[in-house]
Amino acid sequence: MFHVKQYDVIVVGGGHAGVEAALAAGRMGAKTGLVTFRKDDLGVMSCNPAFGGLGKGHLVREIDALDGAMGRASDYAAIQYRLLNRSKGPAVQGPRVQADRVRYRDAIRHIVAEAPNVDVIEAEVTALELEGGRVVGVRIGDDSALLAKAVVLTTGTFLGGKVFIGDRSFPAGRMGNAASTVLAQQLRGLGLPMGRLKTGTPPRLRSSSIDWDMLETQPGDDIPAYMSFLTNHTIAPQIACAITHTNPETHQIVRENLSRSAMYGGQIEGVGPRYCPSIEDKITRFADKDSHQIFLEPEGLDSDTVYPNGISTSLPAEVQEAYVRTIRGLQNVEILQPGYAIEYDYLDPRALDLSLQLSALPGLFLAGQINGTTGYEEAGAQGLVAGLNAACMAFDREPLHLSRADSYIGVMIDDLTARGVSEPYRMFTSRAEYRLSLRADNADQRLTPLGQTLGCIGDGRRVAFEEKNGRLQSARAKLTAKTFTPGQLRNAGYKISEDGTRRTALELLGLPGFGFDVLETLEPDFKTIDEDTRAQLGREMIYAAYLTRQESQIASLRADEARAIPDGIDYSAINGLSRELADKLSRSKPKSIAQAGRIDGMTPAALVLILARIQAVGRRESA
Numbered sequence: 001m002f003h004v005k006q007y008d009v010i011v012v013g014g015g016h017a018g019v020e021a022a023l024a025a026g027r028m029g030a031k032t033g034l035v036t037f038r039k040d041d042l043g044v045m046s047c048n049p050a051f052g053g054l055g056k057g058h059l060v061r062e063i064d065a066l067d068g069a070m071g072r073a074s075d076y077a078a079i080q081y082r083l084l085n086r087s088k089g090p091a092v093q094g095p096r097v098q099a100d101r102v103r104y105r106d107a108i109r110h111i112v113a114e115a116p117n118v119d120v121i122e123a124e125v126t127a128l129e130l131e132g133g134r135v136v137g138v139r140i141g142d143d144s145a146l147l148a149k150a151v152v153l154t155t156g157t158f159l160g161g162k163v164f165i166g167d168r169s170f171p172a173g174r175m176g177n178a179a180s181t182v183l184a185q186q187l188r189g190l191g192l193p194m195g196r197l198k199t200g201t202p203p204r205l206r207s208s209s210i211d212w213d214m215l216e217t218q219p220g221d222d223i224p225a226y227m228s229f230l231t232n233h234t235i236a237p238q239i240a241c242a243i244t245h246t247n248p249e250t251h252q253i254v255r256e257n258l259s260r261s262a263m264y265g266g267q268i269e270g271v272g273p274r275y276c277p278s279i280e281d282k283i284t285r286f287a288d289k290d291s292h293q294i295f296l297e298p299e300g301l302d303s304d305t306v307y308p309n310g311i312s313t314s315l316p317a318e319v320q321e322a323y324v325r326t327i328r329g330l331q332n333v334e335i336l337q338p339g340y341a342i343e344y345d346y347l348d349p350r351a352l353d354l355s356l357q358l359s360a361l362p363g364l365f366l367a368g369q370i371n372g373t374t375g376y377e378e379a380g381a382q383g384l385v386a387g388l389n390a391a392c393m394a395f396d397r398e399p400l401h402l403s404r405a406d407s408y409i410g411v412m413i414d415d416l417t418a419r420g421v422s423e424p425y426r427m428f429t430s431r432a433e434y435r436l437s438l439r440a441d442n443a444d445q446r447l448t449p450l451g452q453t454l455g456c457i458g459d460g461r462r463v464a465f466e467e468k469n470g471r472l473q474s475a476r477a478k479l480t481a482k483t484f485t486p487g488q489l490r491n492a493g494y495k496i497s498e499d500g501t502r503r504t505a506l507e508l509l510g511l512p513g514f515g516f517d518v519l520e521t522l523e524p525d526f527k528t529i530d531e532d533t534r535a536q537l538g539r540e541m542i543y544a545a546y547l548t549r550q551e552s553q554i555a556s557l558r559a560d561e562a563r564a565i566p567d568g569i570d571y572s573a574i575n576g577l578s579r580e581l582a583d584k585l586s587r588s589k590p591k592s593i594a595q596a597g598r599i600d601g602m603t604p605a606a607l608v609l610i611l612a613r614i615q616a617v618g619r620r621e622s623a
Contacts, residue, residue: 010152012152016376020381020383028387028391032118034119039109043073051096055429056094058439072107092435103236126186161180165262194345204336205333206306208304211329215242217241250327269343295310349421356385378427407447411427414595418599441536489508510541
């Protein structure tokens with residue numbers, strides 16, 4: 001061993017999960033080493049040039065609320081803003097940006113360079129350092145050791161990664177980057193529950209070879225919904241994207257060559273993301289459709305590369321060229337890089353606890369695609385939690401456990417650790433039971449105070465949050481202080497139920513037809529409330545009545561989450577519990593009564609039996 005260096009936390013991997021993990025640990029005061037193949041690859045977007053969307057936009061806002069980097073960097077790089085589901089309620093709206101790849105990478109590199117307590121180390125991690133059944137550091141390529149109190153593994157698609165283009169395959173973490181094969185071999189040798197998953201990308205197109213005049217234009221929003229709570233103006237010039245479609249000729253070429261696809265030819269064993277299917281999947285699974293939409297997304301302001309979102313593939317390069325050129329506007333297109341599938345190792349996330357620590361190897365935290373997820377946003381959110389908890393371990397502090405009731409991050413971690421994955425996990429608003437309260441617009445109200453308690457919030461965000469909170473509290477007080485009877489409202493020309501109830505202006509704001517334009521006619525002083533505060537209060541009051549009813553459900557969930565299930569409980573020994581449920585519980589290893597309650601087929605009677613066993617174990621241990 002040539003050299004040993006000591007850190008509080010070591011993060012392996014410089015992708016979205018690794019960056020957020022290292023920055024989070026650093027903000028907590030932990031001396032952090034971020035180990036990556038190449039420093040220049042920090043902030044690289046391996047797949048589509050976009051952040052956010054339905055569910056994913058909520059994750060970006062939550063990362064931002066805990067002072068992560070993704071929101072700020074994506075605003076710096078944003079070349080088009082779109083709020084998805086704008087016509088629906090705020091709970092299911094998803095902010096999304098088209099991002100300039102170079103600007104995003106530059107923003108992340110700058111944030112990391114300026115970050116406190118973070119060293120970037122350019123090396124390959126070849127092994128975990130183990131001592132007494134726990135992880136105490138890593139070994140890097142020159143056989144040096146980096147020791148730490150906690151290690152965060154964020155290997156993305158690099159762990160045992162293999163790229164497929166038709167019948168051609170080769171080891172790679174992504175196109176142009178080596179795979180992490182030595183570390184993958186060690187992990188497999190440790191007997192951990194591992195499997196293979198796959199994802200894919202479309203061919204990249206030369207923008208100047210596209211006939212843009214033939215295509216439908218997709219402009220951005222006139223009023224942008226920023227990704228970060230700290231952003232108050234648009235930074236980069238804005239552009240339009242374009243829309244085109246596949247057609248029967250496209251489908252025929254793909255169909256005739258399915259046997260040459262790496263996925264359909266049998267070379268790939270891993271399961272791909274159901275919600276982001278390849279063109280081969282679409283044509284096979286939706287055989288009745290003769291057209292599929294494609295979004296042509298420029299990769300940057302100064303880039304001649306376009307990402308055709310909707311036609312990822314593992315067909316041979318010459319077949320890709322043939323089918324792409326059947327698409328309207330792409331008749332003479334030049335392919336700069338063929339699409340490909342990539343297969344990689346992951347660990348069953350049911351082997352993790354709620355802090356994202358691997359139960360079988362204390363001191364090792366996992367985040368990102370190694371946990372069976374897909375997407376920048378899911379990776380960044382896990383990295384944030386893993387980094388915070390690694391720092392908590394380094395400082396002998398209690399771990400952070402986010403709940404389904406307080407964040408989409410909590411929903412994701414609970415889903416992963418309780419249910420595992422059968423395909424790459426992607427966040428959707430439909431996964432959250434309490435999405436009326438878990439909105440993208442209030443992520444800072446939900447999580448920034450928690451971040452302040454943890455000590456991971458910088459002064460700039462703290463001041464901005466306190467100023468915003470002060471404006472909201474002042475406006476709520478002003479609207480609550482002014483009340484109106486039905487008679488007063490009727491005399492002013494507004495219809496309302498003649499129930500004799502005196503209502504505050506804040507309550508009126510939650511009723512149809514009572515926006516601030518109406519409230520100002522009743523009380524001119526309301527004109528002093530700024531636009532952002534008005535919009536926030538309006539969104540809150542839309543759901544006020546529903547949220548009051550939901551509070552009892554959330555209280556019940558929190559009580560069940562507090563009832564931990566001890567490790568090693570023998571479900572087969574619980575009298576009255578069906579063999580089927582005992583088997584499911586043994587496989588899933590729920591961490592709490594709340595998680596047990598979400599197992600398929602679970603009944604209230606079975607939960608009572610489990611509670612009785614927990615109480616009996618507790619009595620024996622205290623005796």
